[in-house]
Amino acid sequence: MGGVTYYDLRHVTGQVTHIDIDNGVVESAGTSFFNKAVLRVLDRTGWGVIQIDNFTPCTGKKFEDLIASAQNLAGITEEIVELGDVPHGILPVPPMKEDPRSVSIEEKSSLLAGIEEAARHPLVTNRRANYNERIEQVRFLDSSANEYAYEICRSGFNVLAVASRNGNVQMGYEREHTIHGFDLRHRQESGKKAAGIAVALLDAGAVKGGKMHAVLDPELAGVFAHEAVGHASEGDLIQEGNSVLKGKTGETIGNTILTIVDDPALFEFGFDPVDAEGTAVRRTEIISRGVVNAFLHNRESLAAVGNGIAGHARAMPGEPPLVRMSNTFIENGDASEAEIFAECKNGIFLKGSRGGQVDPGRGIFQFNAEYGYLVEDGECTKMIRDVSLSGEILSTLYRITLCANDRKMSPGYCGKGGQSVPVSDGAPHVLLLDAVVGGSGVD
Amino acid sequence: MSSFSMRWWVAVAWIEDLIREGLKSVDEVEVFYVEGTSVSADLKQKKVNLATSSRDCGLGIRTIHNGRIGSSSTNDPGTWRECLVAAIASGKLSTPQTWNGLPEPVSFPASPLSFDPALECDPARARDLLERMLEGAAEHPAEVTAGSASLSVSSVTFANSHGIRYKDRHSGVSLSLEAIHRQSTGYEFDHACSLKDVNPRNVGEKATFFACKSADGKDIPTGDYPVVLSPLAYAELLGNVFIPALNGRSVHSGRSRLAQSLGQTIADPRIEMYDDPLLPRASGSVRWDAEGTPTRRIDFVRDGVLQTFAYDLKTAYRYGKKTTGSAVRGGFGGLPAIGHHNFIVDGKRGNVSDERVVYVHNVVGAHTANPMSGDFSVELSNAFWMEDGGFEEPVRSAMLSGNVFDLHKDIAGLSKESRAIGSLILPSIKLNKQHIIGK
Numbered sequence: 001m002g003g004v005t006y007y008d009l010r011h012v013t014g015q016v017t018h019i020d021i022d023n024g025v026v027e028s029a030g031t032s033f034f035n036k037a038v039l040r041v042l043d044r045t046g047w048g049v050i051q052i053d054n055f056t057p058c059t060g061k062k063f064e065d066l067i068a069s070a071q072n073l074a075g076i077t078e079e080i081v082e083l084g085d086v087p088h089g090i091l092p093v094p095p096m097k098e099d100p101r102s103v104s105i106e107e108k109s110s111l112l113a114g115i116e117e118a119a120r121h122p123l124v125t126n127r128r129a130n131y132n133e134r135i136e137q138v139r140f141l142d143s144s145a146n147e148y149a150y151e152i153c154r155s156g157f158n159v160l161a162v163a164s165r166n167g168n169v170q171m172g173y174e175r176e177h178t179i180h181g182f183d184l185r186h187r188q189e190s191g192k193k194a195a196g197i198a199v200a201l202l203d204a205g206a207v208k209g210g211k212m213h214a215v216l217d218p219e220l221a222g223v224f225a226h227e228a229v230g231h232a233s234e235g236d237l238i239q240e241g242n243s244v245l246k247g248k249t250g251e252t253i254g255n256t257i258l259t260i261v262d263d264p265a266l267f268e269f270g271f272d273p274v275d276a277e278g279t280a281v282r283r284t285e286i287i288s289r290g291v292v293n294a295f296l297h298n299r300e301s302l303a304a305v306g307n308g309i310a311g312h313a314r315a316m317p318g319e320p321p322l323v324r325m326s327n328t329f330i331e332n333g334d335a336s337e338a339e340i341f342a343e344c345k346n347g348i349f350l351k352g353s354r355g356g357q358v359d360p361g362r363g364i365f366q367f368n369a370e371y372g373y374l375v376e377d378g379e380c381t382k383m384i385r386d387v388s389l390s391g392e393i394l395s396t397l398y399r400i401t402l403c404a405n406d407r408k409m410s411p412g413y414c415g416k417g418g419q420s421v422p423v424s425d426g427a428p429h430v431l432l433l434d435a436v437v438g439g440s441g442v443d
Numbered sequence: 444m445s446s447f448s449m450r451w452w453v454a455v456a457w458i459e460d461l462i463r464e465g466l467k468s469v470d471e472v473e474v475f476y477v478e479g480t481s482v483s484a485d486l487k488q489k490k491v492n493l494a495t496s497s498r499d500c501g502l503g504i505r506t507i508h509n510g511r512i513g514s515s516s517t518n519d520p521g522t523w524r525e526c527l528v529a530a531i532a533s534g535k536l537s538t539p540q541t542w543n544g545l546p547e548p549v550s551f552p553a554s555p556l557s558f559d560p561a562l563e564c565d566p567a568r569a570r571d572l573l574e575r576m577l578e579g580a581a582e583h584p585a586e587v588t589a590g591s592a593s594l595s596v597s598s599v600t601f602a603n604s605h606g607i608r609y610k611d612r613h614s615g616v617s618l619s620l621e622a623i624h625r626q627s628t629g630y631e632f633d634h635a636c637s638l639k640d641v642n643p644r645n646v647g648e649k650a651t652f653f654a655c656k657s658a659d660g661k662d663i664p665t666g667d668y669p670v671v672l673s674p675l676a677y678a679e680l681l682g683n684v685f686i687p688a689l690n691g692r693s694v695h696s697g698r699s700r701l702a703q704s705l706g707q708t709i710a711d712p713r714i715e716m717y718d719d720p721l722l723p724r725a726s727g728s729v730r731w732d733a734e735g736t737p738t739r740r741i742d743f744v745r746d747g748v749l750q751t752f753a754y755d756l757k758t759a760y761r762y763g764k765k766t767t768g769s770a771v772r773g774g775f776g777g778l779p780a781i782g783h784h785n786f787i788v789d790g791k792r793g794n795v796s797d798e799r800v801v802y803v804h805n806v807v808g809a810h811t812a813n814p815m816s817g818d819f820s821v822e823l824s825n826a827f828w829m830e831d832g833g834f835e836e837p838v839r840s841a842m843l844s845g846n847v848f849d850l851h852k853d854i855a856g857l858s859k860e861s862r863a864i865g866s867l868i869l870p871s872i873k874l875n876k877q878h879i880i881g882k
Contacts, residue, residue, distance in 0.1 A: 023696050025540075028778070030533025033517040033526065046490075051497035054519040069496070073482075076570045079490035109536055125697030162698050162815055169700045169815040209820070209844055209880035210665065240487055242588040242623055320495065357808040359824060361588065361621075361628040364840055366822040368811030386813050388820035390842050438820025438842035438880050 003043045006083060007067060008142035010276055011037040011055055012317035017100075019109050019131040021116045029109055036318025041070035046077025049320050057139075084302030086310045089280040090148045091265060091273045096181030100133045100155050103182055108133075111184040112157060118191030119161040119172075123199050126162040129191065131155075131184065132177075136317065146278045154179055154269065154422055156411065159191045163198035170204075170385070172197030173352075173370065177269050177411035177422070201371060204383040207439035213347030213375075214389065214435040215340055218408040220353050220369050222425030224432070225330045226414070227356040227365040229260050232393055233286045233294075234323040235301025235308055237360050244363035244393050248292040249307040254397025257333050260287040262296055264311060264326035268424040269411030272314060276321035281311040290397070298323050316419045325414060330427035333403025340402050340431045342378045348437065349373045349380050350387055355412070363393040388438040396432070404428040455600055461504070461523050462604050468531050469508035471545050472604040475733065475772065475779075476502050476520065479597030484569035486590035486620075489577060494566050499597075503778055504530040510539035512757060514778050541760045546735045548607045555612045556721065556728035559637035562614040564594045572643045576620050579647030585624035585654035592618050592643070607735045615726065616641050620650040627660075627837075629653030629825065630805070634863070636724055653804060653825045660826075660839030663881045669800045669855070670843070670877040671829065677872055678864035679809035681788070684817050684847040686867075689743055690781045691754040691769075695762045700817060700848055701749060709749045710851035713790040716744035718753070720768065720784035727786075727866035733770035733779040741767045755781045787868045792859045794831070795873035802829035802871075803843065817847040820880075842880040850874055 012034075019029040037055035041048045048070035058066070100108070108131055116129035133155035141147045156177025163170050172194035176183055216224060237243040245253075264272040264281040272281050277299055285293050295301070295308030301323055302310040313321035341349070349372050356367025368388045373380035409426035458474050465472035478500045485493045502520045504527055506513040513534025517526045572592035580587050594616050601609040618641055619632035631649035633641045672680070688699040695702075701709065710716070720738035722728050732738050734756050742750050753769035758781060771782035796802065804825035812819035826838040858871035 019536075022692075025538045026536055027538075028512065028514060028533065029536040030513060030515055031529045032515050033519065033522065033529075035517075035519050047493040047495075049493060049495040051495060051499075053497075053499045053501075054521070073494040073496055073566055076484060076494050076566045077491045079487055079492040081492065105532075105536060128696075128698070160698075164697065167700070167703070171813070171815045206818070209842065209878065236487075240588040240621075241586055242621065242628070244626060318497075320493070354811045354813075355808075356811060357822075359628055359807055361623045362626055362824075364807065364822055364824075366808030366811070366820075366842075368808065368820075385816070386818060388808065388811060388842065388844075390807075390822040390840070392840070436842065436880070436882055438844045 006042040011139045014136040017133040043071045043074040048074030082303040083299040086279040098182040100182040115191040118188035119195040121195045123163045125164040129159045161195040161198040170201035204385045207384045209439040213344045214432045215349040217351040219410040221427030221430045223353040226425045227358045230325045230328045232360040235295045235297035236323040239304045242361040254290040256290045259331040262328045266327040268327040270326035270423040275313045276315040277313040279311040284309040327424045332405040335402040366390045399433040402431040469506040471507040473505040474602045476600040481595035482564040483593030510542040545603045551730045557636040558612040575643035576647035579644035580651045583651035583655045585622040585651035588621045590620040622650040622654040624654040627658040657837045660837035665881045667876045671802045674862040674869040676803045691752040692758045710747040711854040712747040715789045717742045718783045725785045727784040732768040733772045736768040738768040795856045796829045799830045820844040844878045
């Protein structure tokens with residue numbers, strides 16, 4: 001192992017149980033298994049990484065051979081990678097209220113069928129419900145004798161309703177995912193809600209594109225925080241010179257009522273008991289009262305960039321860790337929802353999201369609302385179909401002028417570098433002035 | 444066949460055991476086993492920061508008993524017994540359906556379609572590719588932020604209880620580079636199954652070209668404009684919305700806007716859309732699909748008229764149709780589902796920028812398009828005014844709003860060149876009138 005300055009090994013085994021019910025038919029249901037590991041080595045210069053499917057933990061000669069092959073790979077690297085000093089440690093995974101493993105798949109299937117059935121409506125042409133339960137056993141060790149092991153179970157469901165009339169096809173989609181245990185009981189309301197939205201959207205109008213004031217619900221405002229600020233504050237992008245937030249530490253880029261946080265220690269869907277490099281996780285205030293405060297880091301970007309907090313390395317099983325968000329949110333303000341609508345006066349109220357995307361180097365983001373309402377004289381009136389917004393990171397944050405005090409987190413998944421990891425986003429209701437809204441409506 | 448099957452037997456005796464074991468409990472068994480290796484090298488700015496090698500494997504088992512389909516997967520083939528038990532248990536939960544059997548074996552030419560035996564997963568080769576990209580990138584004064592080169596080979600073993608014993612091999616090389624010039628970004632990529640078919644220098648040159656050329660863009664007033672979507676921008680919209688609507692399962696279960704459109708004009712009459720699984724050296728090419736059905740060309744749209752939807756065995760049996768050989772698997776050990784192999788948009792080619800148009804190289808946020816209605820609003824990325832192929836004034840920032848289904852009726856032309864974007868092979872398309880929202 002001569003020359004090796006650092007190594008770590010992250011081994012994840014587990015199983016995924018899924019149920020797919022489509023218009024009353026159990027399309028598929030069952031359990032699959034996985035076993036993946038990733039070994040990373042630093043040898044004078046950069047990273048040599050080996051990804052291994054079906055890994056058997058080993059010691060002695062076998063382990064040294066693995067290290068040697070990773071060293072060999074590292075031989076083609078040129079950049080000298082340094083690792084920042086970080087606190088280590090692991091948080092307990094919160095106990096589940098009901099362990100999904102104690103519920104038979106037949107019972108899960110029948111509960112899911114109840115949710116799917118609840119989406120029945122004469123105008124609904126398709127109802128589809130999916131259950132997903134993923135149990136991971138994670139083992140981590142590194143060359144400094146840090147060693148962690150934990151098990152985490154993430155489970156939840158989606159329900160989709162498609163309504164159709166005279167060639168007009170609309171959808172309603174509800175989802176619930178959690179780390180707190182089995183959550184399929186008493187959830188029929190979600191099916192009913194998905195159907196209600198799909199049917200209502202058949203009569204909704206298209207918004208006319210342009211600038212207007214927008215009230216964002218907690219889910220959508222959470223996606224806004226994720227796209228407009230979260231990605232651009234990721235230390236690896238700053239290090240590459242691919243973020244407009246590079247060099248902005250201490251600068252004001254938004255309204256003083258705005259504080260945006262990423263907190264992997266929060267018991268939400270993006271919770272990590274320890275990060276994928278063995279670093280202890282903690283709350284990171286990215287934007288404090290409008291000022292760029294701290295970047296999200298892994299050990300490498302902490303050393304290269306500074307001005308932030310490590311503990312944000314995350315990875316899919318068997319993949320090398322990247323700097324990622326976990327639970328990202330806008331802090332509560334002191335406005336009431338009523339004040340926000342009164343202040344908006346005329347504009348749109350937008351709800352739900354199919355996500356968004358950002359080009360952090362250019363500083364431009366796009367995000368989408370599933371549906372909304374026109375706001376006329378402070379009141380919600382006509383329903384509108386899905387709407388997308390775009391904005392510029394360095395100017396949009398000044399236009400968040402009010403935050404309510406009703407923050408709520410919503411679970412989801414975030415993609416980067418070909419890896420998808422569980423996250424949650426959230427916010428209170430917020431007012432965004434002069435939002436740039438895309439839409440093909442004529443009036 | 445006999446000498447081939449003998450060698451096959453020795454290599455994967457455990458698959459024969461698996462099928463035999465499965466047939467004790469179920470009518471039919473299908474086994475899909477894939478093994479692969481890859482290497483990649485990644486840049487942080489202009490220096491190689493990380494080199495990766497991976498060894499992947501995946502086993503997918505399906506069982507069918509009295510019309511009940513069960514499935515499971517694992518990436519530890521040593522635990523195939525557990526996986527088989529899980530597949531059989533899964534079958535007991537699924538709703539029974541009409542089922543007329545897995546395919547029978549047929550003989551195929553032995554040569555793989557998307558495999559280059561000369562491609563080796565050599566880290567030094569990956570580094571060379573990065574160096575050639577960097578040479579190309581140096582043509583323009585933008586900064587490289589990140590880049591990647593990867594090489595992969597995989598072999599697929601497919602067997603079923605009707606006697607199918609197939610093997611296939613794939614190889615792939617993929618390149619990408621990102622660059623920034625002040626506050627303007629550029630990105631380019633390339634992929635192929637052979638090193639001969641990628642151009643690393645061009646990837647680098649284009650990435651820095653777009654970063655530089657898009658700097659100092661001007662605003663565009665809101666309005667309707669003639670627009671050209673590059674293959675990349677078109678692929679984003681087509682792949683997220685239009686192609687899923689051709690999926691037979693979505694059609695029959697009420698999740699496709701095209702469900703009632705068979706025999707109707709859904710695109711400009713000059714448009715053809717088809718899946719050609721047998722195209723040599725294309726990345727999605729296969730002689731048999733993920734269920735062992737021989738593949739063939741599928742003409743989805745001819746002269747603008749919708750001709751057919753895509754089917755796998757399960758959906759075809761259920762709805763009294765024939766499989767189109769469209770079963771594909773997502774990733775290592777994924778289960779079969781309806782997809783496509785090489786989806787091609789074709790038709791009469793010409794000059795798409797003979798008049799002044801807004802050329803859209805890429806879009807931001809296409810995955811948020813409404814997959815049912817087809818409505819989308821996306822942010823433009825590397826958009827320019829263009830005339831006669833020349834990139835003129837860049838557009839700073841704007842949104843493009845429209846409907847993925849409806850825009851196909853507004854197609855005014857296809858460019859001379861096509862380009863592979865993953866498993867889509869597309870020209871640039873010119874649209875007469877699309878709505879742009881300025882800032």
